[in-house]
Amino acid sequence: MMAHYEAPIRRPLVTGDKTYHDVTLDVVAPVEGRANKHWWIVFGIALTAFLWGIGCIIYTITNGIGSWGLNKTVNWAWDITNFVWWVGIGHAGTLISAVLLLFRQKWRMAINRSAEAMTIFSVVQAGLFPIIHMGRPWLAYWVLPIPNQFGSLWVNFNSPLLWDVFAISTYLSVSLVFWWTGLLPDFAMIRDRAVKPFQKKIYSLLSFGWSGRAKDWQRFEEVSLVLAGLATPLVLSVHTIVSFDFATSVIPGWHTTIFPPYFVAGAVFSGFAMVNTLLIVMRKVSNLEAYITIQHIELMNIVIMITGSIVGVAYITELFMAWYSGVEYEQYAFLNRATGPYAWSYWAMMTCNVFSPQFMWFPKLRRSIMFSFFISIVVNIGMWFERFVIIVTSLHRDYLPSSWSMFSPTFVDIGIFIGTIGFFFVLFLLYARTFPVIAQAEVKTIMKSSGERYKKLRESGQSLVGSGADPRTSGGPVKINLDGHYQAAQAEVVSDEPMIPEDTHGNDVLINSLGAFDAATQKADDLQKVNGIGPKMEEKLNQLGIYTFAQVARMTKADYDLLDSITGSFPGRAERDDWAGQAATLNNN
Amino acid sequence: VSCDSNDRKPGFEYMPNMYESVPYDTYGEYDIFQTVTGGSEAMKPAEGSVMRGWLPYEIEDNQDGYAFAKANLTNPLPYTEENLAKGTELYNIYCGICHGNKGDGQGTLAKREKILGVPAYNDAGRAITEGSVYHVMYYGINSMGSYASQMTEEELWQVNHYVMSLKDALDKKEP
Numbered sequence: 001m002m003a004h005y006e007a008p009i010r011r012p013l014v015t016g017d018k019t020y021h022d023v024t025l026d027v028v029a030p031v032e033g034r035a036n037k038h039w040w041i042v043f044g045i046a047l048t049a050f051l052w053g054i055g056c057i058i059y060t061i062t063n064g065i066g067s068w069g070l071n072k073t074v075n076w077a078w079d080i081t082n083f084v085w086w087v088g089i090g091h092a093g094t095l096i097s098a099v100l101l102l103f104r105q106k107w108r109m110a111i112n113r114s115a116e117a118m119t120i121f122s123v124v125q126a127g128l129f130p131i132i133h134m135g136r137p138w139l140a141y142w143v144l145p146i147p148n149q150f151g152s153l154w155v156n157f158n159s160p161l162l163w164d165v166f167a168i169s170t171y172l173s174v175s176l177v178f179w180w181t182g183l184l185p186d187f188a189m190i191r192d193r194a195v196k197p198f199q200k201k202i203y204s205l206l207s208f209g210w211s212g213r214a215k216d217w218q219r220f221e222e223v224s225l226v227l228a229g230l231a232t233p234l235v236l237s238v239h240t241i242v243s244f245d246f247a248t249s250v251i252p253g254w255h256t257t258i259f260p261p262y263f264v265a266g267a268v269f270s271g272f273a274m275v276n277t278l279l280i281v282m283r284k285v286s287n288l289e290a291y292i293t294i295q296h297i298e299l300m301n302i303v304i305m306i307t308g309s310i311v312g313v314a315y316i317t318e319l320f321m322a323w324y325s326g327v328e329y330e331q332y333a334f335l336n337r338a339t340g341p342y343a344w345s346y347w348a349m350m351t352c353n354v355f356s357p358q359f360m361w362f363p364k365l366r367r368s369i370m371f372s373f374f375i376s377i378v379v380n381i382g383m384w385f386e387r388f389v390i391i392v393t394s395l396h397r398d399y400l401p402s403s404w405s406m407f408s409p410t411f412v413d414i415g416i417f418i419g420t421i422g423f424f425f426v427l428f429l430l431y432a433r434t435f436p437v438i439a440q441a442e443v444k445t446i447m448k449s450s451g452e453r454y455k456k457l458r459e460s461g462q463s464l465v466g467s468g469a470d471p472r473t474s475g476g477p478v479k480i481n482l483d484g485h486y487q488a489a490q491a492e493v494v495s496d497e498p499m500i501p502e503d504t505h506g507n508d509v510l511i512n513s514l515g516a517f518d519a520a521t522q523k524a525d526d527l528q529k530v531n532g533i534g535p536k537m538e539e540k541l542n543q544l545g546i547y548t549f550a551q552v553a554r555m556t557k558a559d560y561d562l563l564d565s566i567t568g569s570f571p572g573r574a575e576r577d578d579w580a581g582q583a584a585t586l587n588n589n
Numbered sequence: 590v591s592c593d594s595n596d597r598k599p600g601f602e603y604m605p606n607m608y609e610s611v612p613y614d615t616y617g618e619y620d621i622f623q624t625v626t627g628g629s630e631a632m633k634p635a636e637g638s639v640m641r642g643w644l645p646y647e648i649e650d651n652q653d654g655y656a657f658a659k660a661n662l663t664n665p666l667p668y669t670e671e672n673l674a675k676g677t678e679l680y681n682i683y684c685g686i687c688h689g690n691k692g693d694g695q696g697t698l699a700k701r702e703k704i705l706g707v708p709a710y711n712d713a714g715r716a717i718t719e720g721s722v723y724h725v726m727y728y729g730i731n732s733m734g735s736y737a738s739q740m741t742e743e744e745l746w747q748v749n750h751y752v753m754s755l756k757d758a759l760d761k762k763e764p
Contacts (some may be wrong), residue, residue, distance in 0.1 A: 138604050 008459070012452035013107055016290040019453065020444055021470040023291075024189060025576070027440040030286045031190055033581075035433055038285075046425035053419005056412045057132050065135055067412045073405040074395045078413040079133035080245070081387040082420060085270070086126035087168065087242050088263070088383060091235055092271020093119025094175055097182070098231035101224065106450055107299050109442040110291040113186075114282060115275045116179040117435065121427040122274070123172045125420040130164060132416065160244035167241040171234055178227045181220070184210040186436035195529070195585055239267045246390060253333035253394030256321070262314035269307035269353070270383035276300045276376040278428065280369055282437065291438050294367055301366040304379060308357025311386075315354060329399060337393045341406060345385050346393065352382020472532055472577065510544060510562050514554045517547040525549045529586055532577035540567050552583035643742070650728040655721065662720025664753075666746045676751030679744055683736060684752070692755030704732065710752060711759035722749050 014023070035043075060067055070077055093115040100108035131137050143165050145155050155162055187207035194200040210216065243263035246254040276297065283292035322334040337346040356378045360366040397404045431437070448454045448464055457464060517524070524547035527538045544566065546552060555563070560575045602608060613619060618628045626632055639645065648654040648662070666672050681690060689695040692710040699707045708715060715721075726745050729735040740748065 136604075136606065 006449050006455070010450065011293075011295050012455050013110065013293065013295065013446060013450040014291055014443065015293050015452045017453050018290055018447070018451060019470045020447060020468050021473050023438075023440050023443055023447070024193070026288065026290065027186070027436045027438050028190055028193060030433055031436065032193070039429065039433065043426065043429045046422045046429060049418050049422025050426050051419075051422075053416055053422055056415035056419055057128070060132055060412055060416065061137055065133070067410060069407060069409040069413050071405055071407065073403050074392055074407040076133075076395065077388070077392050077407050078409050078417060079129050081384065081391055082417050083126050083129035083133075084242055084263075084387045085380075085384050086122045086129070086420065086424075087239060088267035088270045088387075089274045089380070090119040090122040090126060090171075090175075090271065091239055091264070091267035092275045093117070093122075094171075094178075094231045094235045095268050095271065096275065097178060098228040098235065101228040102232060106446045107296055109446060110288075110293075110296055110438055111275060111279055111300070112442070113179075113182065113435070113439045114279060114437050115271075116175060116182070117428065117431050117437075118271075118275060118278060119175050120172065120179060121424050121431070123168065123175065124427070125424050127168055127172065128420060128423075130161075130168070160241060160248050163241045163244065167238040171238045174227070174231055174234055178224075178231055181223055181227065182439055182442070183435065184208055185212060185220070185441035186439060188212065189440060190436060193531070195582065235267075236264055239264045246394075251394050251398055252327070252329035253337070253390070253398075256318065258314055258317055258321075262311065265307045265310040265314065266353075266383055266386060269304060269311055269357070270380055272300050272303045272307065273376040273379035273383070276304065276372055277380070280373045280376070282432065286432065286437060288438060291443060294369070297369060297372050298363075298367050301360045301372050301375075304376070305357045305360035305366070308353060308360075308379070312354040312357075315350070332397070333394055336397050337389060340393065340397065342389065342393045342396070346389050349382050349385035349389050352378050353386060356382065472573065510559060510566070511546075513556075513559060514546060514551040517545055517551065519547075522548060525586070527552065530577075530579050530582045532573055532579060537567070549583040549587035553580050553587050555580040555583075646727055646737075646742075648724060655724055655730075658724035659718050659721035662718075662723055664719045664723075664746050664749050666743065666750065668750055672747045673750050673754065675744070676747035676749070679740060679748045680751045680755075683739055684748065687733075692752065692759060706732070709759060710756040717752075717756065719749055719753060722752050 016022075018026075068078070070079075093112075096108050096115040097112040100112070131140050134140055143155060143162060184207055187203050188210035191200060191203035191207050194203055240260035240263065243259035247256055247259035249255055279292050279300075280297065283289050319334055322330045325331070337343070356375050359371070359375060365371045392407050396407055448468070454464055454467060457467060524542075527533050527541055527547070527549070528535065530549075530552065533541070541547075541552075544563075555574065557575065560572075560579075563574055564572065610617070613630045615630060617630045619630060620628070622628055622630055622632065634640075648658050685696055687696040687698050687704055687707050688710070689699065689707075694707040694709040694712075696704075696707060698704045710717060717725075723745060725733065726736045726740075726748065728737075736745065
């Protein structure tokens with residue numbers, strides 16, 4: 001078969017000597033493993049912030065909106081600022097999974113799952129604000145056109161706030177369906193690997209009986225494409241509708257036709273920054289550096305740079321139009337932003353949004369993980385200020401000077417915002433431990449075209465036939481030697497390997513460290529339950545005197561090496577599959 | 590009735606934000622009025638106070654007052670179609686039930702003998718005049734109670750016109 005052609009200029013999207021099975025193992029590692037101390041610490045902090053936020057929300061609802069810093073002039077501030085901010089952040093997820101899918105961008109595959117999760121979690125945060133900023137949130141159901149006893153009193157469909165209700169709820173539901181559909185093959189993978197009955201049950205339910213047949217895959221692809229086609233206009237319209245909250249008003253500084261595209265660009269800008277922030281941490285913590293590579297980060301930085309520049313152009317356009325309009329209210333609104341009492345927030349916004357993404361023109365900077373992490377955080381700070389500036393500076397000084405006032409938040413305003421950040425991270429941290437954070441099914445589709453291992457094979461002029469086979473999953477001793485020869489599958493059979501020599505030097509040492517098996521008092525376990533131990537290996541282990549999970553669970557690196565030297569088959573396998581860990585789990589069941 | 594199958598009690602309310610009045614409702618019962626009226630919001634005005642647009646009826650409620658009113662009091666309202674129509678309407682509500690819609694003392698209650706001794710308006714011994722009718726309506730007489738709390742002064746005089754027209758009709762006399 002002819003090697004697939006991919007331009008040599010393209011850098012590999014999966015680095016390292018990764019096989020298909022390695023992808024599986026790397027993706028499921030956080031799900032199958034246990035949370036470490038750091039996870040619990042961070043989760044604890046997020047949970048505390050979340051609970052604090054809940055407290056502030058309850059305080060607001062029971063005591064009234066007057067517990068916030070709003071006043072009669074500035075009647076939208078942190079609430080709607082945070083709402084727009086969270087909605088904006090949510091947009092990158094759909095952009096990555098839908099728009100980049102439409103543009104056939106393969107690099108989205110390693111990041112789309114987490115980006116979509118981020119979308120859903122941040123839209124959930126955003127969704128809180130329209131409810132809690134209501135004076136009487138218990139009557140929130142009145143925004144829905146439900147037939148009722150008030151002579152079927154209806155909602156007015158002229159308000160962008162009502163459009164918000166439809167936009168956000170549709171956006172959340174579509175994103176959720178899109179995300180979950182993509183998760184089916186990955187949940188099925190975890191289901192198929194699950195050892196414990198409880199996990200097996202959970203992932204069986206989550207995966208909806210996905211069996212991965214050709215027909216399933218065909219429809220899966222179709223659905224993904226259709227949903228991507230639907231989600232793209234949705235992304236654009238949702239934030240457009242959010243921008244209509246302001247653009248359709250008569251307030252100088254709000255009444256602008258540039259808002260819809262400018263808000264969308266800002267949303268993509270801040271959303272990508274958030275994805276970047278999270279993935280830079282996640283690739284390190286979950287050991288996914290081979291999948292979320294510097295190239296992914298660089299490409300995200302480029303998107304940030306482009307959208308940041310669009311936002312910059314929008315700022316300049318606004319300023320130009322204010323000057324060009326000859327409307328003194330409009331001109332004053334911008335003069336007030338730049339020189340008024342909130343000038344600090346305007347300049348913070350300008351610095352963070354207009355100047356910081358411009359550093360990404362320098363390859364050295366945009367390929368630096370530390371720098372892009374820093375800039376992504378700066379961008380999100382800047383985008384928060386953008387919403388704050390638009391909302392507060394336009395409201396606090398408008399037509400009547402007698403209505404001019406100031407705004408300062410109370411601890412409840414701040415507490416609720418912190419609470420939503422906490423809630424977001426609570427969800428995201430739980431997600432990172434229970435969900436396959438990389439769409440492994442999708443990544444596997446690009447392994448042969450964009451995986452480093454296969455690219456090298458191809459470049460060295462070798463055939464990729466059979467190269468997907470893996471001794472750990474195919475049963476045969478398949479070896480792919482990058483330097484030299486390639487051995488096809490089924491070249492050797494395991495039974496040809498010599499059994500363990502009777503008096504090898506290490507046997508006793510191994511048993512001493514693992515503990516002896518006493519057939520009189522103990523019962524032998526079915527060692528084949530451990531992934532990677534086949535009938536032959538079990539036989540060998542039994543010959544060595546290893547019969548129980550407890551014994552296997554005690555194995556350390558030294559024991560693995562010793563075992564390898566004794567058995568002489570599949571070196572490093574026991575360690576890669578983490579036999580000790582698996583056996584410990586099995587032993588506890 | 591909704592949300593509660595027990596129809597002896599009012600149903601449950603969802604978030605009754607503005608169902609209960611903050612101000613004192615007319616005829617409401619409040620603790621603060623306990624010592625004055627026994628709880629009712631309806632307190633009496635101060636004795637001798639005069640409301641704008643209203644004058645007290647100066648003639649006293651006794652035989653002398655009756656005689657004085659019968660002799661001197663006349664209807665201040667002009668005798669018009671409108672006043673007569675309004676008077677008809679009010680008469681049929683408040684008076685007809687005893688006095689009969691024709692003023693002949695044959696009202697429903699009188700016919701059913703719930704009330705006895707209702708005279709006709711053309712009763713010669715009574716010889717009612719505008720003034721005596723007004724006086725009786727204002728204070729009541731014998732079994733008849735006062736109608737001053739039901740009708741305003743103007744309304745009393747409108748009914749008065751109609752009563753007099755009924756009397757004329759009974760007397761077969763053109764007004």
